[in-house]
Amino acid sequence: MSPKEFIVKSKAEDTLKELQHYFENKAFIVSDVLSKDGKLQYADLVQEGGTLWGFALIGYIYILEEMGIRFYSMAGTSAGAINTMLLAVAGKADDKKHPQILEHILNVRLTDFLDGSPIQSILAKLVSRKGFINNFVYITRWIIMLFLAFAISAFLINMIIPHVALRPLNLVSLILLVIIISIFLSILIKLKDFIGKGYGPIRGAKFHEWLKDSIEKHHIHNDPKNNNIKNLADFNDHFSHHLDLKMRQNDLNKVPPNGSDRMITIITCEISSKRKITFPKMWDMFWDKPEHVHPADLVRASMSIPFFFKFYELTLPQDKISAWKNHIQWNNKYLPNTVRFVDGGAISNFPLNVFQNPNYPEPRMPTFGVRLSSNDGNDEISKLNSILDYIKTLVSMIRGYYDKDFELNNPAFILGVKYINLEGHNSLNFFMSEDEKMKIFKKGADSAAVFLKDFDWVVYKRERINDIENKKKISFNPNGLNDQAKIKSLIENISSDSEKQEIHKLFKNEYKD
Numbered sequence: 001m002s003p004k005e006f007i008v009k010s011k012a013e014d015t016l017k018e019l020q021h022y023f024e025n026k027a028f029i030v031s032d033v034l035s036k037d038g039k040l041q042y043a044d045l046v047q048e049g050g051t052l053w054g055f056a057l058i059g060y061i062y063i064l065e066e067m068g069i070r071f072y073s074m075a076g077t078s079a080g081a082i083n084t085m086l087l088a089v090a091g092k093a094d095d096k097k098h099p100q101i102l103e104h105i106l107n108v109r110l111t112d113f114l115d116g117s118p119i120q121s122i123l124a125k126l127v128s129r130k131g132f133i134n135n136f137v138y139i140t141r142w143i144i145m146l147f148l149a150f151a152i153s154a155f156l157i158n159m160i161i162p163h164v165a166l167r168p169l170n171l172v173s174l175i176l177l178v179i180i181i182s183i184f185l186s187i188l189i190k191l192k193d194f195i196g197k198g199y200g201p202i203r204g205a206k207f208h209e210w211l212k213d214s215i216e217k218h219h220i221h222n223d224p225k226n227n228n229i230k231n232l233a234d235f236n237d238h239f240s241h242h243l244d245l246k247m248r249q250n251d252l253n254k255v256p257p258n259g260s261d262r263m264i265t266i267i268t269c270e271i272s273s274k275r276k277i278t279f280p281k282m283w284d285m286f287w288d289k290p291e292h293v294h295p296a297d298l299v300r301a302s303m304s305i306p307f308f309f310k311f312y313e314l315t316l317p318q319d320k321i322s323a324w325k326n327h328i329q330w331n332n333k334y335l336p337n338t339v340r341f342v343d344g345g346a347i348s349n350f351p352l353n354v355f356q357n358p359n360y361p362e363p364r365m366p367t368f369g370v371r372l373s374s375n376d377g378n379d380e381i382s383k384l385n386s387i388l389d390y391i392k393t394l395v396s397m398i399r400g401y402y403d404k405d406f407e408l409n410n411p412a413f414i415l416g417v418k419y420i421n422l423e424g425h426n427s428l429n430f431f432m433s434e435d436e437k438m439k440i441f442k443k444g445a446d447s448a449a450v451f452l453k454d455f456d457w458v459v460y461k462r463e464r465i466n467d468i469e470n471k472k473k474i475s476f477n478p479n480g481l482n483d484q485a486k487i488k489s490l491i492e493n494i495s496s497d498s499e500k501q502e503i504h505k506l507f508k509n510e511y512k513d
Contacts (some may be wrong), residue, residue, distance in 0.1 A: 003102035010438035012445035013057055016066050018133040018216040019449040023067075027459050030069060032248040040094055040246065043368045043416075044355045047070040049078025049345040050112065050372035051305065052242075055437050056420045057083045059444025060370050062098045065218060067452060070079075070094055072257060072365060075265035075351045077344040079372075081302040082211070085295055088239050088264050089229055104214040115206040117276040155508065161384040171489045204300060209298040215282055232280055232290035232298075239264065247364070265354045267344030268301040271311070272336040275328050276347050276356070276402075278299075280299040285323045286314055286339060307430065324442035330501040352413055361468050364460050369417035370444075372427075377419030411462035418451040420444050 007013055031041040043064075057080065066331075070093060083101065090100040125168050216228045222236040229235050243259030266279040277285070279298035285292045301312045316339050324330035355367045371377060382393040395452035409413055420443055425436065432440075 001106055001108065003099040005092075005302055006102055006106060006438065007442070008124075010059070010442045010445075012062060012135070012442050014359050015442070015449050016063060019063065019067065019452065022453060028067065028450070028452075029248075030455060031457065033072070033365040034246050034248055035070070035094055036244045036246055040068050040070050040245070041365075042070050042072045043366045044073045044370040044467045045075075045076075046082075046352050046355070046367060047076035047080030047083050048350040048371045049076070049080045049303075050367070050422075051079050052429060052432060053202060053372040053420075053422050053425065053427045053440060054079035054083055055093065055105075055440040056300075056372060056422060056444030056447070057370055058101055058105070059441035059446075060420065061087070061101075062441075063445050063448035064368070064451070065096045065098055073263040073355060073368075074266075075263075075354045076132065077349050077351060078303045078305070080350075080370075081266040081299045081344070084264060084266065085211070085299050086214065089215050089235065089295065092221055092284065093241075093243055093262075095260070100218075104210075104217075108210055108430070111208070113202070113204075113207045114430055115203050120387075162267075183318040185371045201310045204304060207303070208300045209425055210298055211295055215295050215465075220497070229295065232283060232293040232295060235280075236290065240256075243257070255306040256364070264270045266298050266302050267348050268298075268304075268312075268341045269341055269344055269346045271340050272338065273328065273330070274325075276342070276344070277328075280329045282323075285320055285327055286316060288317060292363070304342045306342050306346060306430075309343075314339050314341075348402045349400065350403045352403060352417070354366055356406075356410065361465055363464050366416045366455075366457065367413060369413070370418060370447075371419045372422060373419050374421070374423045375419070376421050410467050412460065412467045415460050415463060418447050420447040436462060457472070 002047075027043075031043055033042040035042075045061075050056075061083070070086060073332060074084045074087055074095075082427065086104060087097045087102045090097040098276075133230070188249050212358065216230055218238075219226050220227050220229055221241050227234065228239055240260055240262055241255070243262075245256040245258070247254050247256050263282065268275050268277045268279065278295075279301065280295075283290065283293055283298070297312075304307065304311045313375065316335055316337060318335055318337075320335060321330070321333070325334060350367050350371060352367065357363070382389070382396075384390050384393060422440060425440055426432075429436070
């Protein structure tokens with residue numbers, strides 16, 4: 001199926017037409033950074049991970065691109081990293097990228113990515129079925145309870161009523177106990193083997209190959225030889241070229257970015273060192289030359305879902321101490337012999353913080369964020385009815401709070417973020433039909449349309465400035481306990497008139513002379 005046919009059948013085109021009609025008589029302003037002809041507006045983009053929910057990310061981008069929005073810097077984790085990389089390599093910065101991304105993803109069978117051994121692949125296929133984990137845990141729990149109940153009952157009956165005819169029950173109970181213990185020991189042995197081979201049944205080699213091939217179909221922009229992108233050096237030549245941009249208003253204090261400082265950030269987690277790693281910035285911690293690194297390697301490191309995909313493993317050159325100290329303040333004279341990368345979503349699935357730039361209190365362009373969820377992004381009250389609920393809630397809290405902490409301290413950034421509600425769709429369903437892919441794509445497109453109708457660039461800029469001012473206020477009321485009289489007294493004791501005036505501005509709503 002062609003990208004055009006896919007979009008039409010998904011009915012996302014109808015969403016676009018309705019959105020264009022909505023803005024026919026309204027100004028559509030989302031940024032102060034424009035293309036030279038003024039037709040395109042630029043924004044930074046952050047994409048959350050979510051495996052096959054990534055079709056929704058493409059739908060979201062489809063709407064933004066068709067509305068004349070292009071992406072300056074980009075960041076993502078896992079599925080967000082895949083989409084980020086494909087956006088970065090596909091054509092020029094001002095091109096529409098979604099047709100090329102759809103071309104790549106629609107021409108591969110998702111089941112080809114399940115490339116473990118036959119038994120491991122079957123396990124992965126079962127896990128990818130909707131509700132499998134919950135059903136498996138429920139059934140297994142009852143089977144074990146019935147086995148134990150029967151074994152204990154048979155043993156007690158034989159003890160209470162010692163009769164020759166009942167002795168077979170004792171034998172049966174013994175056999176059942178042996179079976180249960182054998183199953184338990186077998187699970188432990190398999191778990192040890194499972195861990196030793198990479199924490200997941202799926203090798204990820206097929207995905208890695210597919211992404212390499214997809215990237216290498218694209219050429220280095222402005223390269224006289226029209227060479228393909230085959231390594232990180234090629235990628236840098238392609239991505240960091242000059243962009244001819246302008247500001248919406250001729251303000252001497254606001255200079256448009258030129259393209260050389262465009263940034264791409266892919267988040268992963270290196271478990272040997274217990275560190276969050278950002279690629280390509282930290283590439284020299286693990287490789288000798290950028291020519292030795294394929295851009296697909298960075299994404300492969302980011303998408304290794306724990307206990308599903310095998311981690312991405314590299315043998316580490318032992319002359320990397322200085323790079324490790326420089327990037328992660330490594331405090332050990334030894335390095336691990338091998339490094340193992342798992343899904344960056346384990347610690348930061350939505351790296352919104354990477355685009356906070358203190359040099360621009362009033363942003364030149366917005367940071368747009370796309371989140372994938374089974375709800376509309378509303379806070380949920382966790383139900384702790386079992387130990388499994390407790391563990392799931394604890395893991396969810398830990399893996400999400402790194403990003404949540406940034407949002408709590410910089411609430412204005414949330415104005416650029418939209419949740420896509422994908423309730424009812426399994427993110428690990430590698431068997432999804434074309435119809436389900438279209439539905440997920442359409443939900444992404446619909447969410448983008450709602451977001452653009454609600455987004456107010458003037459309010460966004462104002463609230464970003466307010467975030468900075470609110471942080472200054474905290475120094476006068478760090479514990480949140482000072483009343484207005486106390487704040488007034490603190491201000492009056494400042495000797496510098498200029499500083500006092502600045503503080504008056506901060507507290508103009510809370511404190512009046």
